[in-house]
Amino acid sequence: MVDQFGGKPHPRSQVPDLSNVDLDTLPVTPPDPLRDYYEPMQVGAWALRVVPMAVCEGYWTGLQVVNGLVLLRRRTSVWMSITPMETESQLIGVDFARGHVVIHGLGMGWVAAMTALKPEVDRVTVVEMDDEVLKMHRQLDLFARLPDGAGDKVRIVEADALDWMPDSHVDLLMPDIWLDMVSWGRAEEVHDMQANAKADMVYFWGQELELARHAVKAGRDLDDAGLALTAKEFDLPLVGLDTPDYAARTRIATKQWMKGRWLEGSTIPADLRSSADEEMEA
Template identity: 40%
Template sequence: MHPLAFSGSEIPADAVPPELVAQALSSLTPFVTDLFVPRYQSCEVGRWRLRMAPLLVSAGYWSPALMTTDTAALLRREADGEYRCWMSMTPMEIESQEIGVRAATGHTVVMGMGMGWATVNAALRPEVTKVTLLELDPDVIEVNRRIGLFDQLPAEIVAKIDIVNGDALAYCGDEPADTLMTDIWLPINGDERMAQSRIMARNTRAARVYVWGQELAIARRARALGLELTEETVARIVAEFDLPLIGPERSDYPDLIARAAAKWLKDL
């Protein structure tokens, strides 16, 4: 782990030696995005903690190691009493969701609130008319309320957002989803999400779907079949998944899959 890497617990400002700060500032590229990154602050609700890291170096989903400052992370206390990071505003988290966010249109359904980033960025798109957010744990909803997540948005954007405290795998809703984004899992690497996303897509009558970590599921299947990642291979695997996935329409998508897999398919 890089000496400045976020380990899953709060990093006090004085825990980062000045010489390491100077080294990071001189040798690493800052992470920059044109998407909205909310202002976060530390808080605690139930078994959830939101904490800030003053300086962080981490790999992107497909980008090299990048530097961020005042990076927020949402941690959950597990049965053993230890806290585990469930979401963070790192380059990996943002890059691994932005294809879906940038493609959102019409009625967009977001499964899993996390730190609210995908929800607010979808709502900010003029092409999105409504966002329905499903979150199972009311304490996660309360964390985002306490930090004033939606207070940072114009009133007309907040009016687009409907928060539902419920089970993503059981939710159907009255209005079909033009866009569905599913993100209810802790590890980014796992194939169970495709079967579960099929349930969510069927229940919401989704026209298009973006699954968090879908690139790794595609890469894993390609490796199992002994296939190179090409547009034809990706199309074949997406057809197997039986989901109208967002992403394969991009000419650079096989390359993005390969770059993400090289970083995050560490078990193969």
């Protein structure tokens, strides 16, 4: 993400190709409302870092400049960052949040904080099992510093997301426990979490790419009908499919972020192919 200058990145990396980009023409991402709540720190293998400037690609928007980029690393891997890709890929869930929201995976706490700030939300339960992440958040004290006591809604539970069961009704379940945007068996893992949570609504990180992989494997178009049928087969109360331009945005996110990670035996439509697909077939 931050090693962007001085070479052409591998097509399957998450680093954008800037070899033919005039940086002066790129839009600048507006400051994130939580940006100033973070400060550099390290706890065990985890480190919060601030990068002065980076060029990032959105989940379904294009290249843009991010100033003061905050990211969370575990050793050499970036697990979360306040980038357009990360925020755009979570905002549908945040927009649907109301009542009791359960978030699997604490990370930087961005989703939990943004959710707690909503007046429609009464309670936010965050399930996290990494003791170093929990220690980092005790030091960061993010939620206690949110305005108007919004952080009082947040309760952190140390548990395995695949085993944890709620003690009260859940309105929205938002799982985000994965390092990569695409991973094998994600839909099945979400199904297992929902079997315990029994939430009224579910929105999981990378939902659009998972729907796209299964729809393409089934030979369906990535349009409203194809996505709706695929979502029905997931047997999950997924939200977001009726938001404006969902199918069009899913196609953009798929082309930008699938990076060749299709289900085996898929015939990839020409309009969804990327340089990663060409690289894998070479």
